[in-house]
Amino acid sequence: MPQFLQVQTTTDSRAEAVELAQAAVQARLAACAQVTGPIASAFWWEDEMERAEEWLIMLKLPADRFEDLAEFLADRHSYDEPEIIATPIVAGSSSYLDWLREETRPR
Numbered sequence: 001m002p003q004f005l006q007v008q009t010t011t012d013s014r015a016e017a018v019e020l021a022q023a024a025v026q027a028r029l030a031a032c033a034q035v036t037g038p039i040a041s042a043f044w045w046e047d048e049m050e051r052a053e054e055w056l057i058m059l060k061l062p063a064d065r066f067e068d069l070a071e072f073l074a075d076r077h078s079y080d081e082p083e084i085i086a087t088p089i090v091a092g093s094s095s096y097l098d099w100l101r102e103e104t105r106p107r
Helices: 014-026 063-076 094-103
Strands: 004-011 032-045 048-062 085-088
Touching: 004 014, 004 063, 014 032, 014 048, 014 063, 048 063, 048 094, 063 085
Parallel strands: none
Antiparallel strands: 004 048, 004 085, 032 048
């Protein structure tokens, strides 16, 4: 099992993306969050092909914080079925990974 993850989700507005990113970091569920966009998305929703402009949020955290972060994002997200996916961080500088762990410890 990986020790660290990068989790991503998308929203349909920059304001919501920034709010989710800041709230997750404030709650120490992620050590940092980055918002980028707009991005062009294409996807199936309710048997229809959809296209949308979205904003991507990338959050870095220890793997043992994933379930708490996923629940947090699902509760606060405006989408009925938000994208919440995790990619393992397979390597990184030891000082950065130590920082991820330290900044997500509950206080």
